[in-house]
Amino acid sequence: MAIAGSVTVSESQGITYLNIDNRFATAKVSLFGGHVLSFTPKSDEVDRLWLSPHAYLNGERPIRGGIPVCWPWFSDDHGKEKGALPSHGFLRTQVWQLQRSEDTSVGTELVLSPSFTRADGFEYDCQVTLTIIIGESLSASLRTENTGVTPFTFNTALHTYLAVPSVQKVELEGLSGQYKDKLADWAVKDTxxxxxxxxxxDRIHLNAPSTMTLKDNGEAFTQIGSDGHDSVVVWNPWQSAASISDMDAFGFVHMLCVETACTQGVALSPGESHTLTQIIGPPERSS
Incomplete structure (x- = not known):
């Protein structure tokens, strides 16, 4: 398979990386997990994704940071006892394959697929593909197609770690309505x-807007677009980061997870498909 001209391939500690450098941006994608690790638009040279300096980059554990792919369940919502199955599903610890890459007028397109989609906790026939477009913004689309004869229901998320100058100074704009507070025994609260x-x-917002904006000291610096979702998950561990083995005690200051998610169940009949999309980039500037 021919590799797009903007893409180079590298390897470290057993993980293969796709390194993208086009006229719009630079980016790095790990085939372990089908995992976008960085996205830096050339318009401002600011990486929009946060990667933990203590992330396991040897294939032994899921990578902390970037855009982990959660599928076919979110968190431990797999119907068994907590810990019986891997949190957030089994795609983020697989080696994915690059099916296609192409340079276009709007950026570099990569199409990846996991090694398998049937495992303990999800034994249905389906096809999953992740399409990543690196342009002025970063687009990640996770498509699930029911290729079998049995209907199934699944949950999924793009568990994006956004880089922020200081989480104590940022504001997330665009969310409204109510959310479920995981830290308060799932109490329903107003945004x-x-x-x-x-x-x-640690909140699951059920009012799922198509656009959100992160502001730093009142100035917009990252725009987040979403489609195919029924929820937005917002997470920051704060001082609990000190107890997370692949974060440092103050790592929480420079990250905020704003996750485009399906947490209420996506039902697919045979032949049907669903696509979850998140788009991340600099805010649109008025001319």
Whole structure:
């Protein structure tokens, strides 16, 4: 298979990486996990993704940071006891294959697929593909197609770790309505306005907008687009980061997870498909 001209391939500690450098941006994708690790637009040279300096980059554990792929369940919602199956499913610890790469007028397109989609906890016939477009913005689309004869239901998320200058100073704009607070025994609460961060946060917002914006000291610096989702998950471990083996105690300061997700169940009949998309980039500038 021919590799697009903007793509080079490298390997380290058993992990194969796709390194993209086109006229719009640079990016890095790990085939372990089908995992986008960085995206830096050339318009401002600011990486929009956060990768833990202590992330396991040897294939032994899921990678902390970037855009982990959660599928076919979110968190431990797999119907068995917690810990019986891997959290967030089994795609983020697989080696994915590059099916196609192409340079186009809007960026570099990569199409990846996992090694397998049937495992304990999900034994249905389906096809999963991840299409990544590196242009002025980063687009990641996870498509699930039911290729069998049995209907199934699944959950999924693009568990994106966004880089922020300081989480204590940023504001997330675009969310409203109510959310489920995982840290308060799933209590339903109203979304704060303005939406700022002063403590550990783990929330599932069921009002799922198509556009959100991160602001730093009142100025927009990252725009987040979503499609095919029924939820937005917002997470920051705050001081609990000290107990996470692949984060440092103050790593929480420079990251915020804003996840495009399906947490309420996507039902697919035979022949049907579903696509979950997240688009990340600099805010649109008025001319």
């Amino acid at each position: 704060p306005q303005p939406y700022k961060f002063t403590a550990e946060t």
